[in-house]
Amino acid sequence: MAIVAQTSNLGKIFWPALAWLISIIFFFPIFWMVLTSFKTDADAVKPEFLIFFKPTLENYFNMTDNYDYWRFAINSTITSIFATLFSLFVGVPASYVMAFNPTKNTKNILIWMLSTKMLPAAAVLYPMTFITKNFLNIYDTHFLIILVLCLINLPIVIWMLFTYFKEIPKEIIEASRMDGVNTWGELKEIIIPLAWGGLASTALLCFIFCWNEAYWTVRLTTNEAATLSKLIEGNRAPEGLFFGRLSAVSSAAVAPIVILGWFCQRQLVKGLTFGAVK
Amino acid sequence: MAKLKIKNLKKSYENEQIIHGVNLEIKDGEFVVFVGPSGCGKSTLLRLIAGLEEITEGEISIGDKVVNEIAPSKRGVAMVFQNYALYPHMNVYKNMSFALRQARMNKDEINRRVKNAAEILQISDFLLKTPRSLSGGQRQRVAIGRAIVREPDVFLFDEPLSNLDAALRVNTRLEIARLHKRLGTTMIYVTHDQVEAMTLADKIVVLNNGKIEQIGSPIELYENPLNMFVAGFIGSPKMNFLNSKTLTKNISTIVKGAKREDIIGIRPEHLLKTTYTKSIISARLDLIENLGENVLVHMILNNDDQIIAKMNTAPKEPIGTKLHFTANIKNLHLFNKK
Ligand SMILES: Nc1ncnc2c1ncn2[C@@H]1O[C@H](COP(=O)(O)OP(=O)(O)OP(=O)(O)O)[C@@H](O)[C@H]1O
Ligand SMILES: [Mg+2]
Numbered sequence: 001m002a003i004v005a006q007t008s009n010l011g012k013i014f015w016p017a018l019a020w021l022i023s024i025i026f027f028f029p030i031f032w033m034v035l036t037s038f039k040t041d042a043d044a045v046k047p048e049f050l051i052f053f054k055p056t057l058e059n060y061f062n063m064t065d066n067y068d069y070w071r072f073a074i075n076s077t078i079t080s081i082f083a084t085l086f087s088l089f090v091g092v093p094a095s096y097v098m099a100f101n102p103t104k105n106t107k108n109i110l111i112w113m114l115s116t117k118m119l120p121a122a123a124v125l126y127p128m129t130f131i132t133k134n135f136l137n138i139y140d141t142h143f144l145i146i147l148v149l150c151l152i153n154l155p156i157v158i159w160m161l162f163t164y165f166k167e168i169p170k171e172i173i174e175a176s177r178m179d180g181v182n183t184w185g186e187l188k189e190i191i192i193p194l195a196w197g198g199l200a201s202t203a204l205l206c207f208i209f210c211w212n213e214a215y216w217t218v219r220l221t222t223n224e225a226a227t228l229s230k231l232i233e234g235n236r237a238p239e240g241l242f243f244g245r246l247s248a249v250s251s252a253a254v255a256p257i258v259i260l261g262w263f264c265q266r267q268l269v270k271g272l273t274f275g276a277v278k
Numbered sequence: 279m280a281k282l283k284i285k286n287l288k289k290s291y292e293n294e295q296i297i298h299g300v301n302l303e304i305k306d307g308e309f310v311v312f313v314g315p316s317g318c319g320k321s322t323l324l325r326l327i328a329g330l331e332e333i334t335e336g337e338i339s340i341g342d343k344v345v346n347e348i349a350p351s352k353r354g355v356a357m358v359f360q361n362y363a364l365y366p367h368m369n370v371y372k373n374m375s376f377a378l379r380q381a382r383m384n385k386d387e388i389n390r391r392v393k394n395a396a397e398i399l400q401i402s403d404f405l406l407k408t409p410r411s412l413s414g415g416q417r418q419r420v421a422i423g424r425a426i427v428r429e430p431d432v433f434l435f436d437e438p439l440s441n442l443d444a445a446l447r448v449n450t451r452l453e454i455a456r457l458h459k460r461l462g463t464t465m466i467y468v469t470h471d472q473v474e475a476m477t478l479a480d481k482i483v484v485l486n487n488g489k490i491e492q493i494g495s496p497i498e499l500y501e502n503p504l505n506m507f508v509a510g511f512i513g514s515p516k517m518n519f520l521n522s523k524t525l526t527k528n529i530s531t532i533v534k535g536a537k538r539e540d541i542i543g544i545r546p547e548h549l550l551k552t553t554y555t556k557s558i559i560s561a562r563l564d565l566i567e568n569l570g571e572n573v574l575v576h577m578i579l580n581n582d583d584q585i586i587a588k589m590n591t592a593p594k595e596p597i598g599t600k601l602h603f604t605a606n607i608k609n610l611h612l613f614n615k616k
Contacts (some may be wrong), residue, residue: 046325174330178497179377179424189376193320 029256033220037247044243067231069252076227077256079142079217080210087206088199090150091157096187098158099165100173110162113155121215132220137210140224145217149210157206164198165191204264211257229251280341280431280464281306281497282327284372287336289322289488296322298488299336301363304466304481309458311475313511314469314485320468321486326436327466342433356425357434361441364409370396371405374423388427395426398457415446422457433465439474449541451477463535472512476500477540506613509543515574517543517611518585526557526602528615533612546574549587549603557602561585566592577601 038045040057063069098106128148133139168191177188192199214229221230232253235246282304289297296319304310312320327338338345345353356377361465364373371392371584375431378388396402399419418438425433438454439447455478458465469475475482476496484491484507486500492508493500503509509517520542529536536542551561554560561577564584575587593601 168363171359171361172365175357175359175363175424176328176365176376178328178350178355178357180349180380181376181429185380190365273416 002130028129033247034251035247036243037251039244039247041242041244044247059110059244060252062245063248063252067249069231069249070187072226072228072231073252073256075142075225076211076229076253079149079227080207082142082146083153083210084203084206085155086146086150088203089201091154091161091191092187092199095158095161095165096191099168100170110159113158117155123229125219131220140221140226142225144220145225145227148216148220149213152213152216153206153209156209157202159216160202160205161195161198164195164202167198168194192209200264204261208257208261281465282432283337283339284327285337285339287323287338288334289319289326289331290334295334296488297326297334298548300488300490302483302490304464307462309455309465309467309478311333311479312466312483312485313470313472313475315492315511316470318485319488320338320470320485322488322500323583324357324436324466324468325541327432328355328434329353350362351380354431356428356430356432357432358421358425358438360437362409362421364420365415366409367603369406369408370401370412370420370423373409373420374427375407377424377428378610391427392423393428395423398460399423400424414442415450418442418450418584422454426457426461428478431464433463434612435467437469439469439471439562454478462487474515476512481524482512484511486511486520503543503611506541506543506615509611509613513545515546515586515588517545518549519543519613520559520579520583520585523582524559524579524581526554526560532558533607533610535615536612537604539612539615541615543613544605544609546586546588548605548609549585549589550605551589551593552602554602556604558604559585560600560602563593563595563596563601565596568576568592575601 035051037059039050039053040056040058043050043053097211098110127138132144138144172190172194173186176186179191212229213227214233217227217229218233221227228249230247232249235242235249284302285299287297287300288295299459302311312323314320322331326333327340329345329348333346333476340355340451351540365376366374374392374395375388378391392405396405399422400420401416401423404416404420409420412420415416418441422438435454437575439450444449451474454465454467458478459505467474467478479496482495482496482499486507493505494502496512499508499512503512503517506519509557510519521542522536522538522542525532525542529540529542533542536553548555559579561579563575565576567576572590573589575589575593577587579585587603593599595601
């Protein structure tokens with residue numbers, strides 16, 4: 001008995017300590033980034049571990065005054081929102097069909113969709129740039145960014161929605177069909193209300209992915225449709241002279257998404273625990 | 279209300295045939311029960327009638343209309359699912375009125391029908407509750423209510439009682455019987471519980487491996503089972519099957535014209551204790567189960583087969599003693615082994 005008590009005491013200290021340690025390791029870079037964003041560029045490059053310094057908002061003013069932060073932020077918001085909406089618009093019917101009217105090929109189609117994520121993005125960089133610039137003339141437009149974000153995220157959106165839809169008991173769908181609901185009504189009255197939590201978390205995740213996407217948004221824009229990723233990229237100086245400025249830009253770029261996640265957290269948990277009555 | 283006709287119905291999933299040519303006629307207002315062991319295709323047959331599965335071959339007509347190509351909601355059938363399948367995000371009233379709202383019926387009529395059904399089922403007090411806050415029995419009533427408000431021609435029940443506890447099951451069974459009396463609507467009811475089948479049915483359809491073994495009233499099936507499958511399935515405890523080697527007399531002297539390879543079936547309640555000279559079988563006493571009103575006596579034949587006798591009082595003999603039994607000639611069933 002004593003041994004059991006001892007190990008559980010050890011567990012009481014050991015596991016929380018480990019959890020804290022890991023959290024700190026993960027959190028520290030972000031903390032450091034935010035801290036640096038309040039330093040002058042001169043302070044920021046100092047090699048010592050500088051925690052106490054005279055904070056300044058100069059980097060932030062500089063960012064909004066000289067770099068047009070808001071335009072990038074608006075571009076990010078527009079492209080992320082529309083890409084998310086469009087992904088759901090295509091993803092909901094697609095996963096609905098696969099979940100409730102599956103055929104022999106449904107599994108293959110799902111795997112095929114996922115397989116598109118296995119191709120390295122760099123492999124299609126040249127054709128993408130070439131085609132959008134020279135043939136379609138949509139390079140550096142919101143439309144292109146929305147389309148690309150949508151295509152990147154669709155496989156994940158469909159996979160997630162598919163799993164959420166699968167959790168709805170088949171009998172409930174059948175009961176509604178016997179009650180004379182048409183396809184649109186079935187989606188509106190039964191599936192969307194029942195999968196609400198799943199839809200919300202899918203939408204949120206898709207939005208976060210869109211917001212954070214950097215590979216394509218950086219390479220397929222120059223100015224007009226440039227997003228916050230592009231702004232960060234533009235402030236990156238390999239000599240490391242503008243760490244303060246870069247940190248401010250980065251902090252301002254992740255802030256909206258962190259705040260959004262924070263507020264939606266509760267909403268999501270609530271949504272996800274709304275289980276079906278079996 | 280309507281009669282229902284099934285002609286040479288077949289159903290296959292991919293390469294596997296599940297229903298092998300079923301023919302069945304159900305009269306208007308009849309209470310028909312499908313029974314059979316698990317996996318025999320009862321639910322599949324019901325779902326074919328409901329329109330939830332596509333018919334591979336054959337024809338189903340309700341009233342005078344062939345419904346093969348008609349959508350489930352337009353067939354005039356309503357189904358009660360085994361696990362209720364209530365809409366969890368709607369309250370009881372909304373659950374019950376869902377079909378009517380889909381059909382764009384006017385509000386007063388919807389209200390009248392829901393109130394009426396709720397009264398019949400005694401769920402008027404729960405109309406504003408969500409399914410989650412109801413007990414199993416209450417949910418089952420809501421599910422039945424959802425079917426009633428549609429005023430269908432045919433009710434379909436798929437094992438509606440199997441999720442309820444024993445006491446509630448008996449109660450709900452009686453209520454379904456009453457409901458049938460009251461509405462007079464054709465009902466098709468799937469179960470694998472032969473007691474439910476015997477007590478509820480006007481007509482029982484015994485299914486096995488996707489084929490109909492026998493159709494008849496409960497009494498017909500009990501008294502004149504066509505084959506050993508039906509004989510063994512209907513009645514509890516199961517009918518005893520005796521091959522001629524286990525009998526104490528020559529089989530042809532017990533039943534005229536019986537051959538050596540035939541089997542005699544005797545229900546446990548028809549075995550009568552007697553002396554060796556008058557007996558047709560003898561068996562070693564193995565175990566006595568006292569059920570209160572009567573006693574199940576388990577015995578072992580000389581070929582190690584088990585038989586059961588249902589008696590009013592327990593035999594006084596010690597375990598291991600040979601007991602001797604006979605039976606009334608009209609209670610003997612002769613089967614030839616396939
Ligand atoms: N969608 C399906 N795809 C393939 N096979 C199926 C499908 N649905 C049912 N089956 C098969 O059809 C057979 C009959 O199933 P069914 O559900 O009708 O049996 P049941 O008589 O209702 O059994 P139970 O008493 O267990 O409910 C089973 O062997 C089952 O495996
Ligand atoms: Mg079944």
